[in-house]
Amino acid sequence: MDCEALRGFQARLLRWFRTHGRDLPWRKTRDPYRILVSEVMLQQTQVDRVRRYYQRFVRQYPTVRDLATAHPARVREAWEGLGYYARARNLHAAAREVARRHGGRFPRRLAEVMALPGVGRYTAGAVMSFAYGEPAPVLDTNVRRLLSRVFVRRRPASPARLDRRLWALAKAAIPHRHVWAFNQALMDFGATVCTARSPKCGICPMREICVNYGRTSGAPTHSAEDES
Numbered sequence: 711m712d713c714e715a716l717r718g719f720q721a722r723l724l725r726w727f728r729t730h731g732r733d734l735p736w737r738k739t740r741d742p743y744r745i746l747v748s749e750v751m752l753q754q755t756q757v758d759r760v761r762r763y764y765q766r767f768v769r770q771y772p773t774v775r776d777l778a779t780a781h782p783a784r785v786r787e788a789w790e791g792l793g794y795y796a797r798a799r800n801l802h803a804a805a806r807e808v809a810r811r812h813g814g815r816f817p818r819r820l821a822e823v824m825a826l827p828g829v830g831r832y833t834a835g836a837v838m839s840f841a842y843g844e845p846a847p848v849l850d851t852n853v854r855r856l857l858s859r860v861f862v863r864r865r866p867a868s869p870a871r872l873d874r875r876l877w878a879l880a881k882a883a884i885p886h887r888h889v890w891a892f893n894q895a896l897m898d899f900g901a902t903v904c905t906a907r908s909p910k911c912g913i914c915p916m917r918e919i920c921v922n923y924g925r926t927s928g929a930p931t932h933s934a935e936d937e938s
Contacts, residue, residue, distance in 0.1 A: 800828025
């Protein structure tokens, strides 16, 4: 990886985020439980829709202990309208696991967070970086698309190889400082500038370092995925 390009990417992204970062309610907290709630809700669901449900849910269940002791039917009722109800069941089970195995204190180790029901590598990384400032990579759909377009000139034939490469990129890209802002910026930039359809390449601050800029009528060449 070109270290100079990587440093340029970090600086451009953080500078962009200071001006254009989205004002989202779950960014006003460092509570790992509330961050987990937001990340689970955001799976396969648009940000604008999650805003309303997130605020209502954390008012009803403000702590992990509150959720752990709730009746399953009440939890489903609080989730009503968001769909994909397995997410609510997994979130409830995760809260109970925190209460049972960790005494109600949210775990601080990546492996322990990943061991919670319904929590995968991306969600665990989001909790670790957004709650604790740990340099854990995040690789959702938006970040995959952004890193692939900016840094991957030739897509590996194997999806597994591409996946490993993108996780390595996401980890290597994290700066020593500003972990929270950088990972939030990755997701925002992918969602609002380096979008799946009609990416804003003409105003993109990454143009000078993006290996795919201009290869196909100014648009990135990699296949796009729907952004959340």
